Structures are given as C-alpha cells and as structure tokens.
Amino acid sequence: MKSWKEITWGGLVMEPGSSVAYETGDWRSSRPILDEEKCSNCLVCWVFCPDGAIQVENSKVVGIDLKHCKGCGICAEECPRKAITMVDECEAKAEALK
Amino acid sequence: MxxxxxxxxxxxxxxxxxxxxxxxxxxxxxxxxxxxxxxxxxxxxxxxxxxxxxxxxxxxxxxxxxxxxxxxxxxxxxxxxxxxxxxxxxxxxxxxxxxxxxxxxxxxxxxxxxxxxxxxxxxxxxxxxxxxxxxxxxxxxxxxxxxxxxxxxxxxxxxxxxxxxxxxxxxxxxxxxxxxxxxxxxxxxxxxxxxxxxxxxxxxxxxxxxxxxxxxxxxxxxxxxxxxxxxxxxxxxxxxxxxxxxxxxxxxxxGRYYGLVEPYMLDDADVAILIIGSATGAAKVAVDQMRADGVKAGVLKLRCFRPFPAQAVADALKGRKAVAVMERSSCFGGETSPVSAEVCSALYLRSLPIKVVTYVYGLGGRDTVPDEFCQVYRDLLKIAETGVAEPIFRYLALRDY
CATH class of the missing domain: 3.40.50.970 (Thiamin diphosphate (ThDP)-binding fold, Pyr/PP domains)
Known part of the structure; x- marks a missing residue:
C-alpha cells in the first residue's frame, strides 16, 4: 500500500483497466454455484453480470471469477435454465474446505 | 537608489x-x-x-x-x-x-x-x-x-x-x-x-x-x-x-501588497478588534477616535480565513491585554463562534493568556458604525482593567431590553 505522498492527487487513476486489480470478491455474502449439466451456454449470465465475473472461453461458461463476483445474484435470477443457484458464502467456504 | x-x-x-x-x-x-x-x-x-x-x-x-x-x-x-x-x-x-x-x-x-x-x-x-x-x-x-x-x-x-x-x-x-x-x-x-x-x-x-x-x-x-x-x-x-x-x-x-492578515495601529495597542471584511473601515475610524482620546486601540483585519493563519494572528495579538473577535455570522451551538474559536485556539496553543470576547454584529445587513466599535473598545478597556471577560459571547447593537 502506498503512502499519501506517493499517490496522485484527487484520487486520479492513471492506468486504464485497473479495476481488475481491485478484488471485490470479499464483499460477497452469497456465492453463485453453476450446475454445468443444466447450463446450455446461452451466455445470458455473461451479458447481465455487472462485474464481468462470468468466465467464458470459446463461447462456453468455464467458471465464475470469485475474486470479483460481489454475489449480487443477477446471474441466478436471469438464467433461463436455473443453472445457477446462490448459496450462503460461509456455507460455501465450509463446503470447499471439506 | x-x-x-x-x-x-x-x-x-x-x-x-x-x-x-x-x-x-x-x-x-x-x-x-x-x-x-x-x-x-x-x-x-x-x-x-x-x-x-x-x-x-x-x-x-x-x-x-x-x-x-x-x-x-x-x-x-x-x-x-x-x-x-x-x-x-x-x-x-x-x-x-x-x-x-x-x-x-x-x-x-x-x-x-x-x-x-x-x-x-x-x-x-x-x-x-x-x-x-x-x-x-x-x-x-x-x-x-x-x-x-x-x-x-x-x-x-x-x-x-x-x-x-x-x-x-x-x-x-x-x-x-x-x-x-x-x-x-x-x-x-x-x-x-x-x-x-x-x-x-x-x-x-x-x-x-x-x-x-x-x-x-x-x-x-x-x-x-x-x-x-x-x-x-x-x-x-x-x-x-x-x-x-x-x-x-x-x-x-x-504597489498594493497583500498578506494573510493586516494590522492597523496594532503594534502598541492594549486593546484590539479582530474583524473580517467591509466593516473593517468603520473599526479603523473607531481606532482613530479612541487614539484621539488617548486609548491605545488597534485592529487586526483577517484577510484569509481558510487556511486559518494561526501563527500570524498569534504574533499580531501577542502583548494585547484584551481582544474582541467580531463575528458577522449566525453559526449556532458553539461556545464562541467560527472566527473566535480559531483565535482562541491559536492563542491557547501558544500559551498566550489574552482575554478574548466574541461580538456578533451586523447580521442581515445591519450597519455597524464607528461609535459602536468605540463601545467595544470601552468594553475591552474594562475587561483589561478588571480581568473579567464575562459574558464572553456578546451581541453588538442588538435591542436587548
């Protein structure tokens, strides 16, 4: 972290695309879980995600960027096949530790 | 030359x-x-x-x-x-x-x-x-x-x-x-x-x-x-x-030089008024009248309020016996006022034990005339003589009866 003497005045951001470096995933209280079997790769979730957290390769959903997903749940709401469900973040973490 | x-x-x-x-x-x-x-x-x-x-x-x-x-x-x-x-x-x-x-x-x-x-x-x-x-x-x-x-x-x-x-x-x-x-x-x-x-x-x-x-x-x-x-x-x-x-x-x-503050007849003054803005002229006239009567009166005009020039104010007021801070604003709830709170802070933090009183004046466009500033100087003389500043918050030329 930089000191007040080292940063630009007025909160100016001097490099484009720097929001990638800003990890907002720890704001999340619920986590989207993707059911790959139900997913038809229509990419509606990718269109609606306000944080660009739906990871797509070759027109297919390959995962969710949990470093930036804030857990808003818009993807789960919009998915026409109900392939995404929101689960409690603490429970998801506990599950991942098992 | x-x-x-x-x-x-x-x-x-x-x-x-x-x-x-x-x-x-x-x-x-x-x-x-x-x-x-x-x-x-x-x-x-x-x-x-x-x-x-x-x-x-x-x-x-x-x-x-x-x-x-x-x-x-x-x-x-x-x-x-x-x-x-x-x-x-x-x-x-x-x-x-x-x-x-x-x-x-x-x-x-x-x-x-x-x-x-x-x-x-x-x-x-x-x-x-x-x-x-x-x-x-x-x-x-x-x-x-x-x-x-x-x-x-x-x-x-x-x-x-x-x-x-x-x-x-x-x-x-x-x-x-x-x-x-x-x-x-x-x-x-x-x-x-x-x-x-x-x-x-x-x-x-x-x-x-x-x-x-x-x-x-x-x-x-x-x-x-x-x-x-x-x-x-x-x-x-x-x-x-x-x-x-x-x-x-x-x-x-x-040929017109400017600083943070501008003193008028302040060097040897016993009593001083600190003021901002257009009423300063009337206060200067009052100084001349008081001086004619043998009273060592002075004015410190504050040109700059933000940042507050605390050191310049303290230097200028040092040695005065009593100071009146003139406040032309209605800011409620403080023990003093925006300007005098700063002045008191500047003096206290430099251990200058000068008696300070606040006068609210001229609200809503009311003119303040030299005679009224002369009254302030007479009040200050009394404070300097008795060492009693109370009340520390006063209202100048307010109908108070």
Missing part, C-alpha cells in the same frame, strides 16, 4: 459586482458556469454581456441551479479548463454538496462570493454566514474590505488556487450590497498586465489529454480515501505560504 515604479491603473467608479466582472473579463477564463437569476448578482449578468459582445473567449454555460453551476465548473476544471463562477448566500448553500467534490478532485476553481445572510427569516443582505457555513469544505477563503481589494483578490485568487503546491478551489468574499451593489473607487489595471499576472493555466492532468488517459472521480475505498484527504490538508497548509507570496508579487507590480 532606484525608484520603484508601479503599473498605473485606470481609476473608475464601479459597483463591487461590476469590479468582479471586470476582473473576470481580464482573466478571460475558459469556462464560466453560472445560474443567471436570484440569488445570483450582477457579476454574472455583466460577464454574460462581455461574452455576448465577444470581449472574452469564455464558454458561458447558463445552468439550472447553483448545484449545477458548480458541477459544470468541476467538469470543466477536470477537462483542463480555467473555470470561474460567482454565487452568494443561498446559492452557495445549494452548492454545498459539490463544494467538497471540487476540493476533493483538486479543481482550482475561482469563485466570487457576494456575502449574504441565510434565510429564514427571509433576508438577502450582507453577513458572512454563507462562507462560514462552507469553511470546512476544503476551499481557500479570502475576504475583501473595499472595492480595490475586491478587484485585487479576484485576480490573485486565480494564481493562489492554481499554484502547484495548492491546487484547491478558492472563494473570495465581498460584502453583499455594501461592496457588491455600491459604487466605489477602484483602480483597474491594463488588460495586458492582468493577462500576464494570471498567466496560462497548465493543468497537471486533463480529461482531454488523450495521450495520458485518466479516470477522474473514481470510487475511493477505506484503503486510500484517508490518504487522499491527507493530501488536501497539505495543499491547504501550503496556502499559508503561497498566499503572501502571491500578495507580495502583486504588490511589486501594483
């Missing part, structure tokens, strides 16, 4: 508002955004005439409110423009939210504030409640005593705000009606001299600089917000050094 020669100006009789407009014409800013009707003054009306007549190159934006006026100036400033505006009283109050954006984004906007009271009861006459209400918004604040200072401050304001060690917005205050709407003598410098003094604005960053793209006004979390605020303290503190530097440079040019 060389004789100093100063630039001669043209002596004119102008209303204070016209004086500001004239200075703005000479500064020839890139953008002026202003709300054109009440509570605006003739500053914007006159300046918009200059725009219509092609006398300036300014882009004039007539907006729908004072909030929008300041917002437009902020946008223009971020785009690298020299942006000026003017407001007063309730207009400044409506700008309040975005005043903080201007200072936080380090927009060196220069704004004339024709000081007026804040309603209710409905009143548009002069006092300093408007600028005192904005005192903590991160703007440099200076005040004028007379028409000449209105002009000189308007020109210096640009240089102060844009100084690379400050880069903060500035408001320069002038009393509504007493200065703003009244004819006074003022020496107007040649256009070319003003143009050279203010120079070309060179922003360190600009939205229009497509070779160096930058994001202005991004969200700032707990991790850096504090550091950016610390930078604002730095800019504000630097102004204590820069304001007198600009004032001296202006003096070498015109």
């Amino acid at each position: 060389s004789e100093t020669t100063y630039v001669k100006g043209k002596v004119r009789a102008l209303e204070g508002d016209m004086v500001v407009a004239e200075a703005m014409r000479q500064i020839n800013p890139d953008v002026v955004a202003a709300y054109p009707i009440t509570p605006q003054t003739e500053i914007v009306q006159t300046f918009s005439g200059f725009v219509a007549d092609g006398l300036v190159d300014t882009e004039f934006i007539a907006v729908e409110s004072e909030h929008a006026a300041m917002s437009s100036c902020i946008g223009a400033s971020c785009a690298g423009a020299r942006a000026l505006t003017a407001t007063c009283g309730a207009g400044l109050a409506l700008m309040w939210e975005v005043l903080w954006c201007a200072s936080g984004l380090r927009c060196p906007i220069s704004m004339a504030v024709v000081n007026r009271s804040l309603s209710a009861p409905l009143n548009i006459l002069t006092d300093q409640t408007d600028m005192m209400g904005a005192r903590d918004a991160g703007w440099v604040q200076i005040f004028a005593e007379n028409h000449q200072e209105v002009y000189d401050n308007a020109i210096q304001a640009v240089r102060i705000a844009e100084h690379p060690d400050i880069v903060l917005p500035i408001m320069h205050g002038l009393a509504g009606f007493v200065l703003g709407h009244t004819l006074g003598r003022v020496e107007i410098l040649p256009d070319e001299v003003v143009k050279q003094f203010v120079g070309q604005y060179k922003p360190s960053h600009s939205l229009l600089d497509i070779d160096h793209p930058a994001t202005f006004g991004a969200y700032d979390h707990w991790d850096y917000f504090f550091e950016h605020k610390r930078q604002q303290w730095e800019g504000m503190n630097n102004a204590l050094k820069v304001i007198p530097e600009v004032g001296q440079e202006f003096g070498r040019l015109t």
Whole structure:
C-alpha cells in the first residue's frame, strides 16, 4: 500500500483497466454455484453480470471469477435454465474446505 | 537608489459586482458556469454581456441551479479548463454538496462570493454566514474590505488556487450590497498586465489529454480515501505560504501588497478588534477616535480565513491585554463562534493568556458604525482593567431590553 505522498492527487487513476486489480470478491455474502449439466451456454449470465465475473472461453461458461463476483445474484435470477443457484458464502467456504 | 515604479491603473467608479466582472473579463477564463437569476448578482449578468459582445473567449454555460453551476465548473476544471463562477448566500448553500467534490478532485476553481445572510427569516443582505457555513469544505477563503481589494483578490485568487503546491478551489468574499451593489473607487489595471499576472493555466492532468488517459472521480475505498484527504490538508497548509507570496508579487507590480492578515495601529495597542471584511473601515475610524482620546486601540483585519493563519494572528495579538473577535455570522451551538474559536485556539496553543470576547454584529445587513466599535473598545478597556471577560459571547447593537 502506498503512502499519501506517493499517490496522485484527487484520487486520479492513471492506468486504464485497473479495476481488475481491485478484488471485490470479499464483499460477497452469497456465492453463485453453476450446475454445468443444466447450463446450455446461452451466455445470458455473461451479458447481465455487472462485474464481468462470468468466465467464458470459446463461447462456453468455464467458471465464475470469485475474486470479483460481489454475489449480487443477477446471474441466478436471469438464467433461463436455473443453472445457477446462490448459496450462503460461509456455507460455501465450509463446503470447499471439506 | 532606484525608484520603484508601479503599473498605473485606470481609476473608475464601479459597483463591487461590476469590479468582479471586470476582473473576470481580464482573466478571460475558459469556462464560466453560472445560474443567471436570484440569488445570483450582477457579476454574472455583466460577464454574460462581455461574452455576448465577444470581449472574452469564455464558454458561458447558463445552468439550472447553483448545484449545477458548480458541477459544470468541476467538469470543466477536470477537462483542463480555467473555470470561474460567482454565487452568494443561498446559492452557495445549494452548492454545498459539490463544494467538497471540487476540493476533493483538486479543481482550482475561482469563485466570487457576494456575502449574504441565510434565510429564514427571509433576508438577502450582507453577513458572512454563507462562507462560514462552507469553511470546512476544503476551499481557500479570502475576504475583501473595499472595492480595490475586491478587484485585487479576484485576480490573485486565480494564481493562489492554481499554484502547484495548492491546487484547491478558492472563494473570495465581498460584502453583499455594501461592496457588491455600491459604487466605489477602484483602480483597474491594463488588460495586458492582468493577462500576464494570471498567466496560462497548465493543468497537471486533463480529461482531454488523450495521450495520458485518466479516470477522474473514481470510487475511493477505506484503503486510500484517508490518504487522499491527507493530501488536501497539505495543499491547504501550503496556502499559508503561497498566499503572501502571491500578495507580495502583486504588490511589486501594483504597489498594493497583500498578506494573510493586516494590522492597523496594532503594534502598541492594549486593546484590539479582530474583524473580517467591509466593516473593517468603520473599526479603523473607531481606532482613530479612541487614539484621539488617548486609548491605545488597534485592529487586526483577517484577510484569509481558510487556511486559518494561526501563527500570524498569534504574533499580531501577542502583548494585547484584551481582544474582541467580531463575528458577522449566525453559526449556532458553539461556545464562541467560527472566527473566535480559531483565535482562541491559536492563542491557547501558544500559551498566550489574552482575554478574548466574541461580538456578533451586523447580521442581515445591519450597519455597524464607528461609535459602536468605540463601545467595544470601552468594553475591552474594562475587561483589561478588571480581568473579567464575562459574558464572553456578546451581541453588538442588538435591542436587548
């Protein structure tokens, strides 16, 4: 972290695309879980995600960027096949530790 | 020995508002955004005439409110423009939210504030409640005593705000009606001299600089917000050094030198009045009357209120037996007032045991005459003699029966 003497005045951001470096995933209280079997790769979730957290390769959903997903749940709401469900973040973490 | 020669100006009789407009014409800013009707003054009306007549190159934006006026100036400033505006009283109050954006984004906007009271009861006459209400918004604040200072401050304001060690917005205050709407003598410098003094604005960053793209006004979390605020303290503190530097440079040019404070008959004074703005003249007349009666009275005029020149005030008041701080604002709830709280703090922190009393005066445009300031001096003599300052908060020329 930089000191007040080292940063630009007025909160100016001097490099484009720097929001990638800003990890907002720890704001999340619920986590989207993707059911790959139900997913038809229509990419509606990718269109609606306000944080660009739906990871797509070759027109297919390959995962969710949990470093930036804030857990808003818009993807789960919009998915026409109900392939995404929101689960409690603490429970998801506990599950991942098992 | 060389004789100093100063630039001669043209002596004119102008209303204070016209004086500001004239200075703005000479500064020839890139953008002026202003709300054109009440509570605006003739500053914007006159300046918009200059725009219509092609006398300036300014882009004039007539907006729908004072909030929008300041917002437009902020946008223009971020785009690298020299942006000026003017407001007063309730207009400044409506700008309040975005005043903080201007200072936080380090927009060196220069704004004339024709000081007026804040309603209710409905009143548009002069006092300093408007600028005192904005005192903590991160703007440099200076005040004028007379028409000449209105002009000189308007020109210096640009240089102060844009100084690379400050880069903060500035408001320069002038009393509504007493200065703003009244004819006074003022020496107007040649256009070319003003143009050279203010120079070309060179922003360190600009939205229009497509070779160096930058994001202005991004969200700032707990991790850096504090550091950016610390930078604002730095800019504000630097102004204590820069304001007198600009004032001296202006003096070498015109013969009119400016600092943070201006003493009058203060060196040997036992009792002193500290005051801001247009009523200073009446206080000086009172000093002359008291001196004629053998009383060692003096005045300390505060030109700059933000940043507060604590050291200069303490140095000037050191050795006085009793001081009256004159407060032309209605700011409620403190034991003292915006100005005297600062004065008391400056004296206490330097262990100067001077008796200080606060006098609220002149609210809502009420004139304060020399005889009333003489009464203040007589009160101060009594305080100096008895050592009793109570009541420490007083109301001058209030009907109190």
